[in-house]
Amino acid sequence: MSYRIAVPGAAGHTGRFVIAELERRGVTPVACDRTTDLDTALRDADAVVNCAGPFAATADPVITAAIRAGIPYLDVTAEIEVVTSTFDRYAGAPVPIVPAAGFFGGLGDLLATAVAFPGTERLTIAYALSGWRPTPGTRATGRVSAERRGGLRPVHSGGKLQYRDGAQPRTEFAFTIGTHPVVAEFTMADSATIPTHLDIPDIDTYMTTNAVDDLHAADPSGPAAVDAHGRSAQTFHIEVIASGGGKQRRIVYAGRDIYAITAPLVVGAALLILAGEGATNGPASLGARFTLDALVGPGRRQ
Structure with a gap:
């Protein structure tokens, strides 16, 4: 059909x-x-x-x-x-x-569903991007979301979305591909999709600092296509870790171009x-x- x-x-x-x-x-x-x-x-x-x-x-x-x-x-x-x-x-x-x-919302949700187990108390979702040249649409939606939140930022903690003020913490995260500087509490749409069907109290989120800095840079040019399919050279690496009751499981997924996938x-x-x-x-x-x-x-x- x-x-x-x-x-x-x-x-x-x-x-x-x-x-x-x-x-x-x-x-x-x-x-x-x-x-x-x-x-x-x-x-x-x-x-x-x-x-x-x-x-x-x-x-x-x-x-x-x-x-x-x-x-x-x-x-x-x-x-x-x-x-x-x-x-x-x-x-x-x-x-x-x-x-x-x-990519944001769906893929993390699928990975979390694949790795979660009964008794999972915490999910950790960590993104490593080689870079991020956001589209005009990404920039526009980011501005709209920031205005709706009044400058606060969401974090899924204690079984619900909570809103905090102040800057997002910066730290390091030990990916399987090496330790990278990251921005913590970089909450994306998967922190809203996952709790609709998985009962997990806390979701920790991280994004590599290079990607966050690119996101906030003044360059308006957006992704540059490097192949016949219009994909950029950007690569991504996601790790989702489920933990609880002394048990831990991890799943890793990598690919190219967050918009294309x-x-x-x-x-x-x-x-x-x-x-x-x-x-x-x-x-x-x-x-x-x-x-x-x-x-x-x-x-x-x-």
Whole structure:
């Protein structure tokens, strides 16, 4: 069966990767921009993948249009508040809803689900990026999120998101690839997706300092493509550690280009849902619906 999947934000950096991934898999993309009438675009679509940030402005209208059309909704937001509000507002919705089905939010969730065990008390999620030249969309969503928080920063502690002031601590983290300087309490969307289905009181998060410094640098140029697929030379390395009761398990996953890998994650999830797998109605994260192997292949477990 040939599917049609609508893509708001199709002209953006991540949207272009999603369009290419849909075409590679024989799916017809329905490219949408901010002038597109959603009800018209979604009328003949089988699902919608929202790539239009800031998602604080786009998630609700696209979700409600997907509900009216009776089709699954997925997005690639990394905005923590959007993830939490989506779970709150659309509980019981009559269609599958998958927020944060990208690198930040989805991949960490899948890794945590793969490594967690009964009695896990703490998750540690550590990101090492070779560099980070953020897209204009990433910069825009970051500004929106910061404004919504009033300058505070979220941390998942004691079984809930808490908001703290002051600068994020800087320390070092012993990755399996070596010890690197990191920014601690670098909380991303996986700290909002994971607690929706895993009962783990504390989530510690780290990002290598070089990536954080790049994120806040003034250079507006964004990722530079170095291959025919539009991928940058950026590499990433993620380690997720589950611990509790004197037990510890670790999983490691590495790859290239955090924006490019979002496309197979969200497109793969959409196609699995359309095939009837992980198709439970209402909001549920990638980790709640699928295994790591089903979407991107196994990580290295230790």
